[in-house]
């Protein structure tokens with residue numbers, strides 16, 4: 001590259017640079033003076049101002065331009081080490097992993113559910129001797145129904161429904177209690193005489209989270225099998241009962257592998273009509289008129305699966321606000 005003589009502009013710039021160097025030196029002195037003054041003077045806003053004024057006057061006597069020195073003095077004061085908090089070394093931001101949503105749902109079967117605080121009333125359907133005396137179908141109704149009908153019996157096992165109902169209800173009770181649930185039974189023996197209204201009133205007296213009437217079904221067609229649920233078509237929980245009843249039926253079929261049939265709302269069960277102030281369900285666990293299902297319903301392992309299904313359902317229920 002070709003060398004060239006310094007131009008006029010360059011030489012002027014050189015002079016300016018020299019002037020700047022001198023000025024820088026003066027400013028450095030001014031800054032140092034300010035620092036030392038700050039160590040002597042008390043640390044306050046007033047002292048900072050006065051130290052700035054001192055620096056300014058020193059600068060005035062030494063520097064050519066008052067304006068420049070004044071500005072520099074302010075700048076020097078602003079950048080005093082004691083006035084500026086030492087910057088915190090910012091840690092390299094660690095990327096925060098997106099939190100994984102942990103499902104809080106309880107295990108569906110056989111898990112460790114906590115049912116403490118829950119209250120359930122179980123009604124093992126029927127009894128040794130039917131009671132065909134009549135009682136009102138519902139409060140204020142002129143229609144009547146037998147106080148306690150006889151129930152069905154197993155085509156394969158020959159067992160009576162009321163016996164199987166109690167066997168299963170006791171398994172359900174024991175399992176619910178093992179999970180902390182409080183359970184009341186309308187009966188723990190077969191040879192009793194308790195009408196459906198009396199059973200409903202017993203359940204109402206505890207304001208449970210669920211009143212579950214445990215039954216087995218019967219049909220003329222031996223091929224019919226599966227789980228169904230009946231609920232009242234009126235009362236305090238009219239709008240929720242079918243949804244809850246479906247949930248109950250599906251919890252049972254999920255735990256047992258049985259076929260889910262339906263949940264029907266009806267006004268034909270006195271035991272439900274008299275208990276509409278609480279969530280009441282008539283659970284038909286299977287058909288004793290179907291040989292395979294009849295045998296399963298008397299199988300202790302299958303009965304235990306039913307208990308697990310009931311517990312899964314109870315865990316989904318809200319606590320009764322009236323209790």
Ligand SMILES: [Zn+2]
Pocket residue numbers: 125126151152161215216217
């Ligand atoms: Zn029954």
